[in-house]
Structures are given as C-alpha cells and as structure tokens.
Amino acid sequence: MEATTPAPPRPKKGRSSDALLEALLYAGAAIVLVATVYPLYFIAIASFSDPSAVGNGQVWLYPRGFTLDGYKELLKHANIWVGYRNTILYTVTGTLIGLAVNVSAAYALSRRDLVGRKAITLFFIFTMFFNGGLIPTFLTVRDFHLYDTFLVMVLPFSVAVFDIIVARTFFRTSIPAELWEAAQLDGCGNLRFYVRIVLPLSKAVIAVLALWFAVGQWNSYFNALIYLQNKDLFPLQLILRDILITNQMQSSMGTGEAAQIALRLANMLRYSVIIVSTIPIMCAYPFVQKYFNKGVMIGAVKE
Amino acid sequence: MNHRAASGNWQRAFGRVGRNWGLYLLLLPAVILLLIFTYRPMYGVMIAFKDFSPALGITGSPWAGLKYFEKFFHSYQFSITIRNTLLISLYSFATFPIPIVFALLVNQLRANRFKRAFQTLTYMPHFISTVVVVGLLLILLSPGNGLIGQLYGLFGAKAPNLMGSSALFSSVYVWSDVWQHTGWDSIIYLAALSAVDPSLYEAATVDGASRWQKIRFIDIPMLLPTAITLLILRVGGLLGVGFEKAYLMQNNLNLSGSEVISTYVYKIGLMSAQYSFSAAINLFNTMINFVLLVLVNRIARKYSEHSLW
Structure with a gap:
C-alpha cells in the first residue's frame, strides 16, 4: 500500500539549512513522542509484571515475571x-x-x-x-x-x-x-x-x-x-483517589512482613486500576477524531 | 422617532417573539439552570460581608462589613496563598508558547502516517483524569523505586523527593500539565494553520524562501490572532490555580509551597465551616481576576486589532 502513496513534492535542490531543519524536526518529534507515551506504557507493562521486578528497575521495555495478580486484586x-x-x-x-x-x-x-x-x-x-x-x-x-x-x-x-x-x-x-x-x-x-x-x-x-x-x-x-x-x-475517581493518593501516603510508612505483603498488593492494584479506569475514556477519542x-x-x- | 413608528417597532418585535416562541423554549433549560445555580449564588456572595449563620439565612444574618476581608489580609496564610497562586500561574503562563511551537512542528511533518500517529498519541494524556495523573506522578517520581529514583540510581545519585518538596511543587505542577495538555492545546493552532492558503507557500517557494522563513513569515503571523485571544483568556485566570490538581498534589511535606487560594477557600469553607470568611477570600480572588482581564483586554485593543470585546 505504501508504494502507491505518492511521495510529497520536495524541492529538487534542498538547501542545507532545510535539510538540517528536517533532521532536527524528526529528532524533536521522536523525543516528544517518547516523553509523552513512555509513562503510560510503563504503567501498562508494570501492571502485568512482578512488583519486585518493577521495584528493582528491571521493567523497562516489556513485562517481567508476567502475572495477572494486579487484575485479580481488582476483582476483590x-x-x-x-x-x-x-x-x-x-x-x-x-x-x-x-x-x-x-x-x-x-x-x-x-x-x-x-x-x-x-x-x-x-x-x-x-x-x-x-x-x-x-x-x-x-x-x-x-x-x-x-x-x-x-x-x-x-x-x-x-x-x-x-x-x-x-x-x-x-x-x-x-x-x-x-x-x-x-x-x-x-x-x-x-x-x-x-x-x-x-x-x-x-x-x-x-x-x-x-x-x-x-x-x-x-x-x-x-x-x-x-x-x-x-x-x-461515589464515582470511580473518588475511589481512585483513595487507592492512588490517600493510601499511597499511608502505605509508604509501614514496615514488617504483613506490611510488605500489603504494600506489594497495593502496588499491583495501583497499576491495574489506572489501566482499567483510563482505557475506556481513551477509546472514545478515535471515534470522534474525524x-x-x-x-x-x-x-x-x-x- | 415618532410615536406611531415606535409602537410599530414594538409590535413587530412582539410578533417575532411570538412567532419564535419555540426558540425561547429551547433556551429555557439553560437559562433556568444558570439562574438557579450560578446567578443565585452570586446574590449569595453577600455573605462575604455578613456574619452568616445557616439558621438566619442569607438575608437574616447580620452585616459584618469588611471584617472578613481584613481578617484575610492580616492572616498568616494571606501572603503564602497569594504568593503560591501567583507563582504557579505565572510559571504556567510562561509555558504558553509551547503548544504553538508544537503546532508549528506538527505542521512541518510531511510523512502523513507518522503525522497522524504522532497527533493521536500526543493527545492521549489529555484524556487521563487529574486523579490518575497525580497518582502517576506519585508512582513515577517516588525517590525510592519510582522511575526517577532508578534514573538517579543509574548515576549513583540519590533522587530528590519531588512530591514532598515545597520548593519544587510549582515545577512538578506546571511541567506535568505541559506533559498532559500540550498535544491537545495545539489542536486549535493546527486548525488555524490548516486555513493557510497553499498558494502563499508556493509564492514563497518561488521567491526562494527557506522553510524557516516560511514558518517565520507565514505560519507565525497566521497564529497570532488565535494566540492573543487565548492569551487574554488565560490572564483572566491568572489568580486562579485550579483546585483539583493542587489539592490532590498536596501533602504535609509540601504544604508551604502548595497551598493556593482555591484549596484554602475549600478548607476554610467546607472543612472548618467558616462560610463568610471563605466567601470573602473567594470574592477577593474573583475581583482580581476580573480586573486583570479587563486590563489586559484594554492593552490588547490598544496595541493590536485583536481583543475579546
């Protein structure tokens, strides 16, 4: 399909300043794109990963220690x-x-x-x-x-x-x-x-x-x-506020094994709940885009 | 105008009102809602000048004059909330050109598929709720195991606690806004750019203009009217840092940098139920914003042909 798309007209003799601008342009666009999308992508892969792998910084490009525990926690x-x-x-x-x-x-x-x-x-x-x-x-x-x-x-x-x-x-x-x-x-x-x-x-x-x-x-x-x-x-956002913000400040205080397990579950829940609450409204846009x-x-x- | 002509005008006007009764019916729901939930509270603003007690009602409560305004001016929180509000809104005001630059950039992208994907992906954060954005900030900026903590860790450095610092509060607030809304805010400028007559570019090419010159002398002037309109509207909200995000980002560690007028109004009014005091602070805020709006609109009208009214 791509071959049939006519290439946009370009000046025959590109000025060197124009070529430089073009290179800078696409480099800039790529940086902006990564900076915008990566935080969301990170949450998505973290929601399928073992929280200790996330905590150790092993999750960068794809999920590590694949698990659906975060989503199971959601059901509770x-x-x-x-x-x-x-x-x-x-x-x-x-x-x-x-x-x-x-x-x-x-x-x-x-x-x-x-x-x-x-x-x-x-x-x-x-x-x-x-x-x-x-x-x-x-x-x-x-x-x-x-x-x-x-x-x-x-x-x-x-x-x-x-x-x-x-x-x-x-x-x-x-x-x-x-x-x-x-x-x-x-x-x-x-x-x-x-x-x-x-x-x-x-x-x-x-x-x-x-x-x-x-x-x-x-x-x-x-x-x-x-x-x-x-x-x-209560709408979803108020519940989210408890899970993502109010509890986050409390849970970071505790120590001991029980607190560790609770913290682990709380962390997983945090990722999965962001995904589940945000996907539906993001899906609305493409329908209206035109x-x-x-x-x-x-x-x-x-x- | 003589009497007969005047009465004729009135008759015609009434005739048109009668013929268009359907239009007034269409307006009715919006007008009623505004009357009750926006205009009635405006009347209620007078509690800022009263010692309001719910039992006595708005009209029955005794007058207090400017007591609550003075109380605010002399309070310890006055300088803190004003300073924080001004700092955050001026800071955020300074990021005003970013969506313009962004639109100019997108407009230069020639590869159509890449352009479309780029736009759709950069609009995405706009659809995330404030609650989730602040939740994201807490996760990513956590100095221990957040993304920022790990990034600093790579260099063997200890990450600053961005969410617990009053000095850095405004930066986190403003730049996360930029992250979230730049793509979306650029739509309006892109629309303006799409209205540029292509023959202008062709003529410029014939005259040997470089790409940069086309941006400078065609695109930017094209965006100016839109930019000025939006700029004036922004100034009207200069002393109005939104409640939602500031309140969510607040914690005990950053409070001296994060208490803004709107969060203070909420705490005084609904958490400690000092209705009159809260209304007075709110009214003071609204008045300043209105004065700023009128002032800037006047300046804009004087120095360019663009203004709101």
Missing part, C-alpha cells in the same frame, strides 16, 4: 466496581443532559431573528467570568435538596458556555438562513425544524461536544468531593 474490591457503575451512569446521563441543554441553547442563540439575542448572550457569557464561588454555590445546592443525590452530579452544572459558543458558531456557518425561511413557508415550526433539520445536519459538532461532556464527567471528582457523602454514590476538523475547531476561536 467491590467499591471499585460500584464506582465504575456510578461513573458510567453519570457519564451517560450527564452527556445526554449536557447535549440537550447546551445544543438547544446554542441553536436558539445562533438565530439572528431571535429578539433579545444580545442580552441573552451576555447573560451566558457573564457566567464565564463571574460566579458565586464555592460556598454560596454549595448553600444553593443544599437549599434545593440536591446535596448527596444522583442528580447533583449531572444536572446543576451542566451548562457549558464555552461549548455553547462553539456550537453557536457552527450553526451560524453551516445552517443557511434560507433553509429556515423555506421551511417556514412550508409551515414548519421552530421546534420541528430544530429536531428534523438542524440536528441531523450537525452531527460533527454534536459528536465533539458529546466527547467533551463524556470526558469531563468520566474524569471529574470535584463535584463528588463537595456534594456527595454516601459511598454508594469530526475534529477545522470547521468545528476554528469556530471555537473566531468568536
């Missing part, structure tokens, strides 16, 4: 799986709510015949720079009886103004005003036009926003830390 921790389930639920509902709320608002704001458009836009933009801050927001959530509920994770903070601006710009540039005028003549109302015409034409921007919401939901721990108390509602074209992204900077 019920709270990880409860967290996993919760995170999936939060991610799915949060993404759906986020899309419904923000894409709809963005479409309305993209219409130039919307009376009061400037004022409403300002109403949204203002919140990018000003907010009540932690405590007043916390008190409000409590006043509305959302503290320690499923809903607090997916509803109150689902408005994303930056995403609205991106989607609004997309609608402006890719849904021609004539389309609405024609639909209107046929007696089509705004809502029907939005659902039947606008949404099907906007898969690209919807896919991009869905990815942003899903990644945000999957990875966030702040709202859970502030607004949740019931362990059965939509990250200039159309959507330039919209983000233009306005």
